[in-house]
Amino acid sequence: MSQDVLLPAIGPDEAPFWEYTRKGELRIQQCSGCERLRFPPRPMCPDCHSTDSHWTLVSGRGTVWSYVVPHPPLLPQFMPLAPYHVITVALDENPTIRLLGNLVEKAGDPINAIDPATIEIGMAVQVVFEAVNDEIHMPRWVRV
Numbered sequence: 001m002s003q004d005v006l007l008p009a010i011g012p013d014e015a016p017f018w019e020y021t022r023k024g025e026l027r028i029q030q031c032s033g034c035e036r037l038r039f040p041p042r043p044m045c046p047d048c049h050s051t052d053s054h055w056t057l058v059s060g061r062g063t064v065w066s067y068v069v070p071h072p073p074l075l076p077q078f079m080p081l082a083p084y085h086v087i088t089v090a091l092d093e094n095p096t097i098r099l100l101g102n103l104v105e106k107a108g109d110p111i112n113a114i115d116p117a118t119i120e121i122g123m124a125v126q127v128v129f130e131a132v133n134d135e136i137h138m139p140r141w142v143r144v
């Protein structure tokens with residue numbers, strides 16, 4: 001599908017995140033020293049400074065922490081999608097872990113298919129994955 005006109009640039013720190021999304025798993029980097037979850041991925045724990053980490057499978061459930069409806073001027077590639085929205089999801093396992101994404105009715109729906117006026121802060125959501133291409137399986141969110 002072509003709606004994701006700006007796809008993530010995948011570097012070495014976040015490569016495992018995307019490897020797991022290709023398997024349909026939402027995993028968050030976790031410090032092997034103090035067990036703190038951290039996102040976005042980075043080489044060192046900000047608490048204990050350990051460089052050892054592992055990737056922990058999470059439930060994929062969370063709540064809408066906030067959302068925005070971008071207004072023009074937009075990048076030209078996004079103009080046809082307006083109005084659309086971007087949500088911030090706080091994970092159930094640790095609400096300080098927040099991921100950006102889009103609310104959809106089901107994986108594969110366009111990011112502008114849901115009326116932003118129906119989005120409520122605090123609503124429960126569940127991750128789904130959309131295979132945008134062979135490399136990027138984008139986490140999206142559906143209402144629970």
Ligand SMILES: [Zn+2]
Binds near residue numbers: 032033
């Ligand atoms: Zn740590």
